[in-house]
Amino acid sequence: MHSVTASAPGKTNLFFAVGPLLEDGFHDVASVYLALDLREDVTVSSAETWSVTVSGNISAEQIASVPTDEGNLVVHAAKHVAKLANVSGQPTAFAIDKHVPVAGGMGGGSADAAAALLAVNALWCTGVESKLIESVELGADVPFALAGGIAIGLGRGEVLTQIDSVPEINLVLVTSDEGLSTPAVYKRLDELRAARGVDPTFAPEAVVPEELIRALQSGDQTAIAALLRNDLQEAALDLRPDLKKTIDAGIAAGALTGFVSGSGPTIAFLVVDADTAESLAQKLHIQGYRALAAAGPAVGAFIREEN
Numbered sequence: 508m509h510s511v512t513a514s515a516p517g518k519t520n521l522f523f524a525v526g527p528l529l530e531d532g533f534h535d536v537a538s539v540y541l542a543l544d545l546r547e548d549v550t551v552s553s554a555e556t557w558s559v560t561v562s563g564n565i566s567a568e569q570i571a572s573v574p575t576d577e578g579n580l581v582v583h584a585a586k587h588v589a590k591l592a593n594v595s596g597q598p599t600a601f602a603i604d605k606h607v608p609v610a611g612g613m614g615g616g617s618a619d620a621a622a623a624l625l626a627v628n629a630l631w632c633t634g635v636e637s638k639l640i641e642s643v644e645l646g647a648d649v650p651f652a653l654a655g656g657i658a659i660g661l662g663r664g665e666v667l668t669q670i671d672s673v674p675e676i677n678l679v680l681v682t683s684d685e686g687l688s689t690p691a692v693y694k695r696l697d698e699l700r701a702a703r704g705v706d707p708t709f710a711p712e713a714v715v716p717e718e719l720i721r722a723l724q725s726g727d728q729t730a731i732a733a734l735l736r737n738d739l740q741e742a743a744l745d746l747r748p749d750l751k752k753t754i755d756a757g758i759a760a761g762a763l764t765g766f767v768s769g770s771g772p773t774i775a776f777l778v779v780d781a782d783t784a785e786s787l788a789q790k791l792h793i794q795g796y797r798a799l800a801a802a803g804p805a806v807g808a809f810i811r812e813e814n
Contacts (some may be wrong), residue, residue: 510552510567510573513626515618515808516542517607517651519678519768519775521723521731525738526713528697537713538660539723540651540667541676542805543608549581550812551620551630557582563605566797572609580616583645592633592748599627610686612743614648614767621652621808624651629810652771655807657723659715674726676777676803677784679762681753681796683772687743687797695742713738728779732763743771750774753796760790 518540525756528533561723565753573579581601589596601623607615624639640650643665650665651658656675659668669685697707706742744751753774761783762776778784784800791798 509616510550510625510814511629511810512547512550512812513622513629513808515621515761516655516677516803516805516813517547517602517618518542518614518648518651518774519612519680519803520684520737521676521701521735522588522715522719522734523550523737523769524713524715525693525696527710528707530724531573533663534693535662535713536556536660537663537715538664539670539715539719540660541657542651542655542807543613543678543803544805545613545799545801545802547607547618547622548604548811549619549626550604551585551626552600553630554598554622555602556691557598557600559603559640561605561698563603563669565605565608565682566684569609570605572603572686572748573603580620580645581623582729584620584642587642587645588624588633588635588639590626591632591635591638597631599630606771608671608680608682611682611773612687612689612767613680613773614652614761614769617810618652619646620645621648624649625655625808625810646651647673653808655805656717656724657804659720661713666689669733670723673723673794673804675781676723676728677779677781677782678801678803679757679776679787679791679798679799680768681774681780681791681798682774683748683797685772687746689770690741692742695746696739720798728763728777732777734765735764737766738804739770743767747772753802756794756796757787757791761787761792
């Protein structure tokens with residue numbers, strides 16, 4: 508083979524509880540991941556030097572913000588495959604076709620890494636695909652980008668349990684060119700908790716409620732809306748107060764509810780069906796927001812093309 512293209516989904520978190528701050532600086536979390544039909548495609552081919560090029564249907568500003576050197580997660584993914592296979596990593600060219608907002612709390616970089624893991628494994632014929640799902644050192648969201656669907660994530664988010672028989676969930680996403688740093692959002696959450704007299708190292712244990720799982724499987728969008736939660740939202744809105752205006756605008760335009768996706772700044776709105784998603788996206792677009800309809804659960808990473 509001369510090149511391989513793999514695809515992986517972006518995500519949102521329908522539920523995200525943040526537990527205690529641990530000694531290693533991370534937090535225990537309890538998440539409900541939803542893979543979305545916004546996908547990243549990564550094409551890999553053998554080359555004389557490592558290189559990364561980026562294109563896609565996101566804004567030029569966001570494309571320009573993606574690293575094109577060996578600091579990009581796709582290069583780390585390739586070197587991880589080489590380590591798993593106990594081989595020397597060959598210089599590789601990566602072409603990333605992005606459809607997931609950058610630094611938007613939607614796991615675009617993790618999707619790139621997941622797609623690169625599959626593509627490089629196929630290009631190099633290393634045969635380590637069964638080990639790739641354990642690649643949490645590339646990022647806590649990478650195992651879910653490989654798995655897709657809708658799943659509970661525990662630990663740092665990498666301990667996954669799929670939720671079966673969930674009907675389609677329709678969302679509208681409002682993106683922002685000004686990103687939010689995930690470490691900064693977690694740090695602010697700890698500060699806000701401490702200001703309320705809650706020691707971050709003794710925060711309540713993070714748990715996904717059974718009621719939410721039942722609501723997801725029933726397809727009752729109103730019940731789902733009432734149970735959505737994101738502990739990072741408080742900190743994201745504190746750092747970016749303008750996002751509250753976006754949430755209010757979407758709810759006023761007909762969304763069941765709105766919430767910060769992951770660490771933000773993308774705002775997700777839950778709606779009853781695909782037609783409503785398209786209508787809401789258009790209403791928000793007229794108001795000057797960059798809005799797009801999306802749906803899940805979407806399939807996880809897969810090989811799209813081999814040449």
